[in-house]
Amino acid sequence: MRLEIFLPILIPLLAGTLSLALWRSRTAQRWLGVIGTGAMFASALWLLRSTIEEGHVVVDVGGWTAPFGITLVVDLLAAIMVVMTGFMSFMVAIYSLATISEGHERFGYYPLMHLLIAGVAGGFMTGDVFNLFVWFEILLLASFAMLTLGGERAQMEGAIKYVTLNLFASTLFLAAVGLTYGMLGTLNMADIADKVGQLEDTGMITVLAMMYMVAFGIKAAAFPLFFWLPASYHTPPVAVSALFAALLTKIGVYALFRVFTLIFNHDPEFTHGLILWGGALGMITGVLGAAAQFEFRRILAFHSVSQIGYMIAALGIMTPLALIGGIFYVVHHMIVKSALFLVSGVTYRFLGSHELKDLGGVYRQRPGVAVLFLIQALALAGIPPLFGFVAKFAVIRAGIEAGEYAVAGIGLFVGLLTLYSMIKIWAEVFWKKIPEHVEENDRFTGRQADPELWMLYLPLGILAVATVTLGLMAQPFYELVEMAVEQLLEPERYIEAVLGRDQ
Amino acid sequence: METIMAYVVGALFAAAIYMMLRRSIVKLVIGLIMLTNAANLLFFVVSGMTRGAPPLIPEGALAPDGPVADPLPQALILTAIVIAFGVLAFAVVLIHRAYEVVGTDDLDQMKDTDT
Numbered sequence: 001m002r003l004e005i006f007l008p009i010l011i012p013l014l015a016g017t018l019s020l021a022l023w024r025s026r027t028a029q030r031w032l033g034v035i036g037t038g039a040m041f042a043s044a045l046w047l048l049r050s051t052i053e054e055g056h057v058v059v060d061v062g063g064w065t066a067p068f069g070i071t072l073v074v075d076l077l078a079a080i081m082v083v084m085t086g087f088m089s090f091m092v093a094i095y096s097l098a099t100i101s102e103g104h105e106r107f108g109y110y111p112l113m114h115l116l117i118a119g120v121a122g123g124f125m126t127g128d129v130f131n132l133f134v135w136f137e138i139l140l141l142a143s144f145a146m147l148t149l150g151g152e153r154a155q156m157e158g159a160i161k162y163v164t165l166n167l168f169a170s171t172l173f174l175a176a177v178g179l180t181y182g183m184l185g186t187l188n189m190a191d192i193a194d195k196v197g198q199l200e201d202t203g204m205i206t207v208l209a210m211m212y213m214v215a216f217g218i219k220a221a222a223f224p225l226f227f228w229l230p231a232s233y234h235t236p237p238v239a240v241s242a243l244f245a246a247l248l249t250k251i252g253v254y255a256l257f258r259v260f261t262l263i264f265n266h267d268p269e270f271t272h273g274l275i276l277w278g279g280a281l282g283m284i285t286g287v288l289g290a291a292a293q294f295e296f297r298r299i300l301a302f303h304s305v306s307q308i309g310y311m312i313a314a315l316g317i318m319t320p321l322a323l324i325g326g327i328f329y330v331v332h333h334m335i336v337k338s339a340l341f342l343v344s345g346v347t348y349r350f351l352g353s354h355e356l357k358d359l360g361g362v363y364r365q366r367p368g369v370a371v372l373f374l375i376q377a378l379a380l381a382g383i384p385p386l387f388g389f390v391a392k393f394a395v396i397r398a399g400i401e402a403g404e405y406a407v408a409g410i411g412l413f414v415g416l417l418t419l420y421s422m423i424k425i426w427a428e429v430f431w432k433k434i435p436e437h438v439e440e441n442d443r444f445t446g447r448q449a450d451p452e453l454w455m456l457y458l459p460l461g462i463l464a465v466a467t468v469t470l471g472l473m474a475q476p477f478y479e480l481v482e483m484a485v486e487q488l489l490e491p492e493r494y495i496e497a498v499l500g501r502d503q
Numbered sequence: 504m505e506t507i508m509a510y511v512v513g514a515l516f517a518a519a520i521y522m523m524l525r526r527s528i529v530k531l532v533i534g535l536i537m538l539t540n541a542a543n544l545l546f547f548v549v550s551g552m553t554r555g556a557p558p559l560i561p562e563g564a565l566a567p568d569g570p571v572a573d574p575l576p577q578a579l580i581l582t583a584i585v586i587a588f589g590v591l592a593f594a595v596v597l598i599h600r601a602y603e604v605v606g607t608d609d610l611d612q613m614k615d616t617d618t
Contacts (some may be wrong), residue, residue, distance in 0.1 A: 182549030
């Protein structure tokens with residue numbers, strides 16, 4: 001019994017169940033939100049330590065040996081993702097204390113948050129494709145409810161698109177799982193990879209690969225399948241947006257990384273070529289979409305599409321350095337994009353709007369917030385010495401080394417446009433004078449005390465510190481990710497770890 | 504039998520996608536329902552349809568005699584049906600609520616969040 005592999009799933013499930021049992025007590029639910037996510041973060045760190053020591057941590061659930069039972073497999077990539085899940089949800093849980101309204105809390109915000117985290121953690125750790133489908137559904141259902149909590153018009157409209165496209169992706173994924181089982185007679189990822197490796201005729205495998213690519217592509221918001229994201233991400237409360245930005249698309253990206261390194265590596269010219277160009281076009285479309293927006297959160301949502309493009313392009317290049325860059329980018333984006341959403345929540349608290357034209361003067365009144373924004377915004381654009389620079393540098397350098405000059409050029413150009421968007425927000429929200437039609441309220445100027453404000457600043461401060469330290473001291477983290485990529489590029493080790501144990 | 508079922512699955516997928524492309528949100532949900540059924544049926548068909556051979560092991564033996572139906576896909580489909588049921592129940596409530604809030608069932612009028 002390996003406790004550390006179960007804890008990151010069990011803790012949020014338990015915390016969620018307890019929150020449901022304590023439905024009437026808001027205080028208890030709020031405390032459980034912070035304690036539960038904090039404990040999940042701690043258990044994820046424990047899991048990461050075991051994974052660094054052992055390489056792969058594998059557990060057959062219920063004692064049914066692989067490939068017959070469901071297997072949980074944690075390699076370094078999965079462990080890093082679980083740690084990031086715990087970290088980001090802990091930050092958002094603290095932020096939620098001050099920003100989630102009583103109505104949301106009464107209608108089950110915290111139980112849903114725990115359920116979402118459990119689904120994400122399970123998805124990262126499972127080694128079975130059908131089980132992955134089930135975790136996807138768990139996190140989707142939680143996200144549906146979180147997205148619509150509050151029931152405003154924009155939320156309903158966004159949710160219809162989000163629900164439809166994600167359900168379509170799930171159904172496609174299920175069909176692909178069915179076809180996998182029909183063709184290979186197994187659902188265990190390691191076993192699938194083993195059997196695909198022995199096949200001579202790989203035509204049908206490529207068809208299967210395309211189904212997985214589209215299904216996970218929709219979930220990851222890859223080009224041209226991203227339309228649900230800018231339609232829905234800006235509608236819920238910012239804490240929810242931040243949690244979604246950190247977790248939801250990343251599990252799609254993770255699933256792409258997993259299946260296209262482990263299973264579908266038979267025809268990289270075709271499959272990875274498609275992924276590469278999907279990524280490159282995603283970068284451009286996202287950043288151009290963002291340039292046309294004048295609403296804080298919509299700009300951020302479109303930038304997500306652009307940033308996902310970098311991660312996917314890194315997978316498409318498929319050299320060790322590119323994959324290192326891709327994983328860096330995932331981690332970087334989880335921190336930065338959530339932090340930017342959280343900043344938009346702070347300015348909303350001050351001035352009551354997300355429209356750039358109704359915002360202004362934040363630098364004069366609250367220079368601290370401006371600095372917190374600037375650190376993350378510059379990291380997003382890839383300015384050294386912040387962590388975003390390291391991630392972007394790795395991806396682009398890998399592109400040049402692999403001879404993909406066009407993609408590398410697009411990456412550089414998009415970085416410039418990202419900077420433009422971020423400067424637009426900076427100039428409008430922080431730098432310009434407060435617009436005449438907006439009254440300076442007391443909360444903004446600080447004449448009226450806001451005792452809960454530290455709950456907003458604390459996670460933002462920690463995230464800013466994370467961005468700076470990861471950027472300045474990238475070397476230890478680089479070595480960790482390098483080990484993770486070595487595991488990814490040698491699928492035999494994964495297969496051996498799952499199937500080749502003491503038989 | 505497999506051939507006929509393959510056509511049925513294809514027809515279901517086609518009909519589902521046609522319904523999802525309509526403008527009415529009610530038809531959209533009907534399309535989603537058909538889509539999940541099509542995927543479940545596809546799963547069932549591709550994993551082999553064996554008639555009249557339940558996967559039972561005779562007393563004293565360690566393996567069943569001769570070919571038997573594979574029970575695993577049926578268990579998986581059952582799981583998928585339950586999941587789809589839950590998700591679709593949510594979708595039905597969602598369109599009802601969206602109809603109340605927006606006041607129309609026309610998807611073309613729900614464009615506020617797009618541009």
